[in-house]
Amino acid sequence: MAQIIKTHKPLATQPIKSGQPLGAILASLGIDRCIPLIHGAQGCSAFAKIFFIQHFSEPIPLQSTAMDPITTVMGSDENIIQALAHLCEKSNPRLVVLLSSGLSEAQGTDMNRALKEFRRQYPKFERNEIVTVNTPDFYGSLENGYSALVESLISQLVPEQKIRSIRKKRINLLLSHMLTPGDIELIRQYAEAFGLQPILVPDLSRSMDGHLVKQDYLSVSQGGTDVNMLRQLGQSSLTLVVGPSMQRAGQLLSSRSGVESVYFPHLMTLAEMDRFIQTLQQVSDRQVPEWIDRQRGQVTDTMIDTHTWVNDTRVAIGAEADLLVAWLAFAESVGMQPVSVVAPVNQPCLAALSVDKVLIGDLEDLQQQAEERGCDLLLANSHGAVMAEQLKLPLMRIGFPIFDCFGEFRRVRQGYAGIRDNLFEIANYQQQACHGRPVYHSPLKQPFAQAPLGAEEAFA
Template sequence: MAQVIPNKKPLAEQPLKVGQPLGAALAFLGMDKAMPLMHAAQGCSAFAKVFLIQHFHEPIPMQSTAMDPISTVMGSDENLKQAFTNIAQTHHPKLIGLLTSGLTEAQGADIEQSVRLFKQENSKFKNTAIVPVNTPDFYGSLESGYASAVEAMISHLVPNKAPSSARRKRINILVSHMLTPGDIEQLKSYVEAFGLTPIVIPDASLSLDGYLAKQDFNALSQGGATVEQIKTAGQALATIVIGRSLERAAKLLIERTQIPTETFAHLHTLEETDRLIKYLTELSGRKVPVNIERARGQLCDALIDTHTQLGGKSAALAMEADHLTAFTALFASINIKLPVLIAPCNQPQLASLPVEQVKIGDLQDLQELAMEADVDLLLGNSHVNAIAKKMNLPLLRIGIPIHDQFGCFAKNSIGYSGIRNTLFELSNLLRHEVHSIPVYHSPLKQDLTQIEAGVEYA
């Protein structure tokens, strides 16, 4: 059990936290033909949009209700109605994800009622699903915002009744924010290898995977889980949940569908990946495919190859709770010590981590504690890079945003091959940036320029 140390600082000098609205927007971007709508001033949505564009290097659809001082004081219901009408008439989305901000939460806006009234007054937009979710940015973080959006989609779209039919090969998969599009592709390949059909909610591997579509620019998200797939979630054979942050969403889906559910805190260790593969064999009645068995053997070999490089090292981590849970388990399995763990806000799973303490804080806390502990490695998003350079330490970039490297969305760190990739990346970081191996020069080497000049060696 970890001691969770609260944050007592009045302000963050080097912020680690990413706000709830951005996390909720990320969840809605994993839906097909969706439009995240932020109920806020224009600057709030513009900041979130730029943030995601820098991370994914893709155009990001997002709109704002464009609140001004008058609507902030006198009420913003008209802004909402106008925004719903404009988006529905112009872009014809299948889903509008309505997010609040600190401004509208402080105002006391009742977004649930606003959506109900709009639907009653505008029956012509009945085929456009509108999912409201409260995401004030003065508490919580990207993780809680993302989880709240997934929970809201289940609450508003999954019917609260037993399904009339079943699809015996369909598997629902609820995925945490910590899974990249590359991770989701790996997860889907495992499920498909057993003859099952994965329905990932939300599915960023179809919308934020860097695919260059043939058609012209589309103002909506292109690809992802569909509204119809969420509505028919109760017809699945089972549900797989990845990430402790989605436990409330999973509980709600169980109440609505009454189908078997298996929860995994992460898929960043051999043990948890083995448990997933075993569960898939039980669901499908099939043996483990040869390629998956081989991938497991490759991971075991990588564990042997890298243990002398990684074992006994120490690391400092600054990331969301789901990521902390995953990498704490991975590092415990390869004997990397974790004297410093920083989380942006308190989450229930932090207290159960197998470390002495977790600090709720910012990147300034990371730098101070990492220097005190004399760690060998840093893990965090791109904002940690300045600290890594100052301390002359290698940095493994994890989380959002990663704006100083290409391909972060395609990176795979789960499953047998993903864990293997992470082991190699860690080993290379520590070898080349911490304990560099000098180039070997033989004492018998001759200078070719001297030989060409006719100089003889004794």
């Protein structure tokens, strides 16, 4: 059991935390033809948009209700109604995610009341689904906003069923924010290799993986989980939940539809990956494909090749709780030593971590502990680059946002392929930091004497 310690600083100077609205926006980008609508000031959406464009290098569909000082005081329901009408008329989204901000939460806006009034005034937009979610940015972090939206999608779109029809080859996958588009794509490949039909919620690999679409620019997300498939989550034979923050969503889906869920805290160790593949094998009643067996063999071979460099590596980690759970499990499985663990906010899963202490703080706290205790490798988002330069240590970029390296947003970190590549990357960092011993020169070594010139050479 880890001891949770809160920093005594009055403010965060180098924050790790990202607000709840960012998490809800991130999850909504994994739904097909969706547009998130922030109920707040224009700056709320502009700030978030910059983060996502830097991270994904893609156009980001995002709008705001544009609250101003007058509507903040007098009431802003009309802002919501007009914004929804404009979006449905101009963009025709399949789904609008209406999320709150710190400003609207402090005002006390009832978004559901405004939504009912919109439905009454504009019945012609009844085919456009609208999901509301409360995401105050003065509480929680990106992880809370992400999981809150997934729970809202289930509670507002999945019908309650007492008697249901089961599609034996269909499974649900509720995926945490810690999974990159590359991770999600690999997970889909694992499921489809067993002949299964996975519904991934949300599916960032189809919408934010850096592809060029054939059609013209759209003001909604392009690719992701289809809304009709979201409504059919209750017809699947099993739900696989990946990430601690997705546990409540899995329980909610199970209570509404009766679909059994299997929980995986991460897919970053051989034990959890083997259990994941065995679950797919049991559901499909098929043999494990040869290419998956080969990937597992590559992992075990990589462990042998890199253990002299990876073992006893001292790491400092600053990230959201789901990422901490995954990376600390990975570190323990390969013999690495966590010397500093920092989280932005306290989450229920932190107390169960296999470390002595978890500090609720920022990157400055992470830097101080890394300097005091000695460290070989830093794990954080791109905001940790300055810290890594000051400490002269390598930075392994994880989490959100990552804006100073191309392709990092979709790097595979989980699954057999992710474990293998993580080991190679860490071993290379360690090898580059070790310059080896200088060449030994004996003091007794005689200098090389040039042979005297021969007679022919002297008179040549």
